[in-house]
Amino acid sequence: MRKLRKKIYFGAGANTVCFGSGRKEFQPKQPMPGFETYLKEAAQGSLAQIPNPEFDEGVIANFMAGRFLKQGNLPGFLPMAVPGLKGKPCTRVEGACGSGGLGLAAAVKTILSDMADSVFVAGFEVQNTLKAIYVADVLAGAGYFNGDRKQGHAFFFPGIFSDRAGAYGERYGRDLARRGMAKWFEQSILNARKNPKAQEYQNTAPDLFRLGMTPPDGRKFVPHLNLYDCSKVSDGASSLVVASEAGLARLGLDKARMVELAGFHGSEGDITEKPADPTVLENTARAVQGALQMAGIGRGDVGVLELHDCFSITGLLALESIGFARAGGGPEFVLDGHTAAQGELPTNLSGGLCGFGHPVGATGVRQMVDLVEQLTGRAPNQVQSPKDHGMMVSMGGNDKTVTALIVKRAA
Amino acid sequence: MMGEGADPGKAHKAGEAGEAGEAGEAEQGGSKPEWMERLRAVAVLGAGGKMGSGIAWVALKAMAELDAKENGVPGSGRFELVLIDADPSSFKPLRAYLRSQLIKAAEKGIGDLRLWARERADLIENGEIIESYVDGALSMVRCEGDLAGAKRVRIVFEAVFEDLELKKEIYGRLKALCGRDAYFLTNTSSIPISILDREAGLNGRILGFHFYNPPAVQKLVEMISGASTRTDLVDFGRDLCKAFGKLGVPAHDVAGFIGNGHFIRELLFALGKLRELGVGAPALAALDHATQEFLIRPMGVFQLLDYVGLDVFRLILKVMREQLDAEAAAGTVFHDGTLEALVAAGVKGGQLGSGEQKDGLFRYEKNRIAGVLDLESLASGIRYLPLSDAGVRMALEALGAPPEGHAPWGKMAKDPGREEKVAAYLARLAKTAAATGTGTPQGAGERAAGPVGFGDRAKDPQGIPLARQFLDHSRAVGATLVRTGVADSGDAVRQVLMNGFFHLYGPADWKG
Numbered sequence: 001m002r003k004l005r006k007k008i009y010f011g012a013g014a015n016t017v018c019f020g021s022g023r024k025e026f027q028p029k030q031p032m033p034g035f036e037t038y039l040k041e042a043a044q045g046s047l048a049q050i051p052n053p054e055f056d057e058g059v060i061a062n063f064m065a066g067r068f069l070k071q072g073n074l075p076g077f078l079p080m081a082v083p084g085l086k087g088k089p090c091t092r093v094e095g096a097c098g099s100g101g102l103g104l105a106a107a108v109k110t111i112l113s114d115m116a117d118s119v120f121v122a123g124f125e126v127q128n129t130l131k132a133i134y135v136a137d138v139l140a141g142a143g144y145f146n147g148d149r150k151q152g153h154a155f156f157f158p159g160i161f162s163d164r165a166g167a168y169g170e171r172y173g174r175d176l177a178r179r180g181m182a183k184w185f186e187q188s189i190l191n192a193r194k195n196p197k198a199q200e201y202q203n204t205a206p207d208l209f210r211l212g213m214t215p216p217d218g219r220k221f222v223p224h225l226n227l228y229d230c231s232k233v234s235d236g237a238s239s240l241v242v243a244s245e246a247g248l249a250r251l252g253l254d255k256a257r258m259v260e261l262a263g264f265h266g267s268e269g270d271i272t273e274k275p276a277d278p279t280v281l282e283n284t285a286r287a288v289q290g291a292l293q294m295a296g297i298g299r300g301d302v303g304v305l306e307l308h309d310c311f312s313i314t315g316l317l318a319l320e321s322i323g324f325a326r327a328g329g330g331p332e333f334v335l336d337g338h339t340a341a342q343g344e345l346p347t348n349l350s351g352g353l354c355g356f357g358h359p360v361g362a363t364g365v366r367q368m369v370d371l372v373e374q375l376t377g378r379a380p381n382q383v384q385s386p387k388d389h390g391m392m393v394s395m396g397g398n399d400k401t402v403t404a405l406i407v408k409r410a411a
Numbered sequence: 412m413m414g415e416g417a418d419p420g421k422a423h424k425a426g427e428a429g430e431a432g433e434a435g436e437a438e439q440g441g442s443k444p445e446w447m448e449r450l451r452a453v454a455v456l457g458a459g460g461k462m463g464s465g466i467a468w469v470a471l472k473a474m475a476e477l478d479a480k481e482n483g484v485p486g487s488g489r490f491e492l493v494l495i496d497a498d499p500s501s502f503k504p505l506r507a508y509l510r511s512q513l514i515k516a517a518e519k520g521i522g523d524l525r526l527w528a529r530e531r532a533d534l535i536e537n538g539e540i541i542e543s544y545v546d547g548a549l550s551m552v553r554c555e556g557d558l559a560g561a562k563r564v565r566i567v568f569e570a571v572f573e574d575l576e577l578k579k580e581i582y583g584r585l586k587a588l589c590g591r592d593a594y595f596l597t598n599t600s601s602i603p604i605s606i607l608d609r610e611a612g613l614n615g616r617i618l619g620f621h622f623y624n625p626p627a628v629q630k631l632v633e634m635i636s637g638a639s640t641r642t643d644l645v646d647f648g649r650d651l652c653k654a655f656g657k658l659g660v661p662a663h664d665v666a667g668f669i670g671n672g673h674f675i676r677e678l679l680f681a682l683g684k685l686r687e688l689g690v691g692a693p694a695l696a697a698l699d700h701a702t703q704e705f706l707i708r709p710m711g712v713f714q715l716l717d718y719v720g721l722d723v724f725r726l727i728l729k730v731m732r733e734q735l736d737a738e739a740a741a742g743t744v745f746h747d748g749t750l751e752a753l754v755a756a757g758v759k760g761g762q763l764g765s766g767e768q769k770d771g772l773f774r775y776e777k778n779r780i781a782g783v784l785d786l787e788s789l790a791s792g793i794r795y796l797p798l799s800d801a802g803v804r805m806a807l808e809a810l811g812a813p814p815e816g817h818a819p820w821g822k823m824a825k826d827p828g829r830e831e832k833v834a835a836y837l838a839r840l841a842k843t844a845a846a847t848g849t850g851t852p853q854g855a856g857e858r859a860a861g862p863v864g865f866g867d868r869a870k871d872p873q874g875i876p877l878a879r880q881f882l883d884h885s886r887a888v889g890a891t892l893v894r895t896g897v898a899d900s901g902d903a904v905r906q907v908l909m910n911g912f913f914h915l916y917g918p919a920d921w922k923g
Contacts, residue, residue, distance in 0.1 A: 154521040
């Protein structure tokens with residue numbers, strides 16, 4: 001197993017508010033901020049933390065600006081947001097919902113290759129330019145369009161994960177699965193309520209678990225998921241800095257406010273193939289396995305976790321596929337409170353995709369921003385974990401483009 | 412838009428395609444139910460109007476769905492909807508309205524659309540399927556400025572002005588134009604079907620098919636058979652209601668039928684009350700408020716009059732007067748001097764094409780009451796008093812509060828337990844009303860021409876007694892409609908009022 005050949009740090013993270021339905025200021029019929037606004041706001045949040053913002057390179061992660069915004073050539077927006085990137089190499093990465101994770105990995109590899117000491121990474125998505133029914137068309141591009149779109153559900157991805165939820169319920173019990181998903185929803189919203197930037201921050205629904213238990217209605221939506229099982233349509237941006245020790249020194253950043261990369265690994269599946277077992281996220285499992293090996297730790301050493309819960313069922317499947325829970329044991333693991341803020345494995349403390357929201361291209365970057373804040377004691381929903389490591393899983397499509405990163409307290 | 416619709420070449424082609432389509436069906440041996448076959452060729456008369464455009468949408472939706480089920484997406488050329496209006500300037504907004512309705516319906520029904528279009532390999536994304544659905548459905552529509560456009564159609568929905576002479580003339584021409592098996596569905600809300608049938612010589616091929624406003628939203632259709640309406644047409648009407656997703660309630664052929672039979676009488680009662688209380692803005696506001704709040708209805712009686720439009724109300728009243736007063740022993744019932752004065756003074760009501768409420772007895776801002784007609788100064792022009800007017804405010808305060816268990820209509824209507832809650836509220840209202848005496852409010856009539864014109868804050872609150880009088884009256888009208896055979900049963904009256912007027916209870920549910 002390959003080891004990291006030098007130390008790499010993440011820090012100076014910033015997230016914009018995750019904007020969309022659920023936020024009081026969201027008025028779908030009023031003009032909304034453009035993506036430039038989000039990018040600049042995130043970048044300014046990062047730059048404000050950096051005494052000497054000199055970067056060697058920039059990476060921008062985004063999924064479908066070409067369709068949502070009719071905008072390509074995204075690297076050109078990095079110098080707009082970060083003037084110091086003018087004249088520097090910039091790259092756009094795309095791996096659907098896993099774009100953010102890919103962006104982080106790209107920055108890490110550039111530094112490992114000695115081509116750069118400091119890389120600015122931004123991720124963003126603005127989706128509310130379209131109605132949900134058309135957003136579904138765009139997001140369907142994260143699956144195999146020629147092979148699967150025609151037969152797929154109108155809401156393509158909810159249909160795919162509904163199939164997974166259906167297969168899971170079939171094998172392990174529908175009621176258990178439903179209760180697990182309801183609990184996941186409850187946990188997500190409870191965490192989001194502590195995070196002023198979360199899309200569900202202002203959610204005041206009284207009985208979250210009961211809402212989560214709403215029986216799915218296949219005629220109105222999909223057969224095995226209700227609307228509470230789904231992350232929403234979101235706008236937002238996140239950014240941070242990836243740097244070597246030399247880079248940190250140049251930027252003037254304090255290690256105490258950074259986290260150090262312990263291991264990372266990517267795993268790609270053949271997008272034209274159906275999952276061998278719909279109850280397993282095999283690429284999630286492989287990516288995490290690789291990252292743990294590189295870090296030289298066991299999964300029990302992970303103190304805080306960031307999972308890619310585009311749907312509640314995805315969160316449960318990830319817990320099982322990684323091995324935190326046995327196969328079929330995900331719902332109980334969550335129902336027993338292990339993943340709650342007070343549990344032994346606090347998960348998605350800023351709300352996750354179900355609670356914080358899912359500005360697709362920003363999500364992976366956002367996960368790392370939140371891990372930095374948790375491990376350096378500055379998170380809005382701070383927990384005191386005795387463990388030093390945090391892990392994030394960034395997943396694109398139907399468990400196809402997956403990057404896992406493990407970080408630890410730097411100081 | 413209009414040029415496209417009126418293009419004779421296009422119309423000709425569409426007609427041919429329609430025939431070819433039918434022949435094709437026959438060859439396949441697939442014999443479809445009659446209502447489906449008839450929906451291939453439909454006309455709407457008065458399509459540019461408020462009701463006509465709504466009916467056009469309801470028909471187009473059903474036709475587009477049939478076409479999509481048969482051919483993947485609509486626009487096969489086997490269906491045609493002819494929209495006829497004497498005013499060609501209505502066509503552009505009419506097409507825009509149909510397009511926006513189609514988009515909304517297609518977005519909402521995308522699951523079905525995808526299913527119907529499953530064989531169309533070229534239509535993959537929601538956006539592509541929705542666009543093709545909307546364009547295809549609109550290609551069924553042909554706008555025509557003259558009745559001649561209805562040639563060859565098999566169903567005619569007629570929604571022209573409520574005027575017997577006009578309708579007689581139209582049906583006279585239609586009879587000659589349309590095929591001998593065409594069905595005529597009239598949207599009249601008051602003119603007896605038998606008279607139209609007899610005067611136009613339609614041989615029983617006419618059925619009252621009375622949509623409620625707006626047809627796109629309202630579930631209710633009153634179905635009125637004339638004395639000689641053919642039974643196959645009655646059956647067809649029932650099938651059509653199902654195809655349209657409407658609730659068809661049969662009513663008998665007495666002017667006004669059930670809905671207006673109740674509404675017109677209630678409004679006459681309210682106008683009588685207005686005079687009794689002293690014709691002024693305060694009484695107008697108070698009566699309207701009492702009939703909305705205390706009766707838990709979506710609108711008070713006078714706002715509803717504005718909604719319907721004073722001119723439309725007057726036309727219906729005229730029909731009922733001509734049809735019913737002759738038979739009535741009591742002489743002229745369906746006439747109201749106050750209404751005549753209001754219409755003469757230019758008070759109108761009704762809605763703009765956009766659905767925005769026009770000023771009438773009230774002034775409206777964004778469809779909400781913002782001013783009250785100053786009835787006392789009507790002779791010198793139309794003026795509105797603000798809601799903050801002292802007299803209006805005192806009159807509203809004099810109503811007092813509704814009894815316990817009350818909730819505004821908007822809230823009650825959404826309450827899953829509304830049936831029990833409404834029953835409990837009505838019982839409470841009955842009990843309170845019984846305890847507060849005869850229920851005759853103290854009006855300005857007795858107090859000479861006081862500035863308030865309604866009530867007196869020192870006396871008992873007057874909302875409850877007023878509510879009781881309206882409920883008593885409504886119950887009596889409901890009973891009359893059943894006794895005189897207009898409605899089959901009390902339940903039919905209840906269904907019409909609940910589905911057509913959004914009441915939360917029927918007249919007979921009041922036990923006070």
